[in-house]
Amino acid sequence: MINILIYVLLFSVALCIYRMGKGPTPPDRAVTLDILGTLMVGFCAILALITGKDFYMNIAISWALLSYVGSIAIAKFLENRSFDE
Amino acid sequence: MFWDTAGYTIIVIGVLFDLLGCIGLVRLPDVYNRLQAATKCVTLGTAFLLFGLFLINGFGALGIKALVCAAAVLITSPTGAHALARGSHRGGVKLWEGSVIDKYAEENEGVD
Numbered sequence: 001m002i003n004i005l006i007y008v009l010l011f012s013v014a015l016c017i018y019r020m021g022k023g024p025t026p027p028d029r030a031v032t033l034d035i036l037g038t039l040m041v042g043f044c045a046i047l048a049l050i051t052g053k054d055f056y057m058n059i060a061i062s063w064a065l066l067s068y069v070g071s072i073a074i075a076k077f078l079e080n081r082s083f084d085e
Numbered sequence: 086m087f088w089d090t091a092g093y094t095i096i097v098i099g100v101l102f103d104l105l106g107c108i109g110l111v112r113l114p115d116v117y118n119r120l121q122a123a124t125k126c127v128t129l130g131t132a133f134l135l136f137g138l139f140l141i142n143g144f145g146a147l148g149i150k151a152l153v154c155a156a157a158v159l160i161t162s163p164t165g166a167h168a169l170a171r172g173s174h175r176g177g178v179k180l181w182e183g184s185v186i187d188k189y190a191e192e193n194e195g196v197d
Contacts, residue, residue: 005096005100008100008101008104009103011104012103013107015107016107019111019119025116025173027172027173028116030169030173031119031123031124031166034124034162034166035107035110035124039103039127041131041158042131042134045135045151045154048138049141052147054146057147060150064154064161068161068164068165071166072168075171075172077172078173079176080176
């Protein structure tokens with residue numbers, strides 16, 4: 001039964017990758033990257049639910065925080081400004 | 086037993102939220118609409134999923150880590166989305182032609 005959840009999440013990732021390939025402007029791709037980072041946290045949670053191991057949650061926490069840092073850096077880059085400001 | 090049922094129900098709701106957010110990411114017309122649909126749905130969906138994991142596992146190592154991860158997702162994901170929207174607006178991405186109002190551009194006329 002729980003494999004259905006994995007398939008639904010995989011279909012969501014496929015939709016995200018479609019938008020990342022088609023997206024007309026660079027911010028579309030940046031948004032998709034942010035969304036993919038959050039979806040990976042969901043994958044880690046499902047894997048922890050299936051296997052019962054808790055180190056998947058360590059991966060999930062660090063993935064969420066690193067995805068945040070990447071989004072902020074890409075946002076500053078899209079703004080055409082330097083990183084100091 | 087009750088907490089297992091409640092946890093699995095919340096997990097299924099969260100995964101459906103994720104799916105709806107990604108459908109909005111494909112279907113909506115411009116970058117701001119996509120941002121608001123996808124970010125809100127996917128953030129709440131993943132937070133629901135982690136909270137359901139906490140309900141199933143209780144106050145063990147896994148449950149507490151799931152709670153911490155839910156707090157991290159709930160704080161960082163809207164902040165990153167806000168920064169992305171601000172960056173793309175100041176970077177010169179146009180709104181969809183069906184949009185009726187742009188408060189941010191009105192307030193910042195003349196400001197760099």
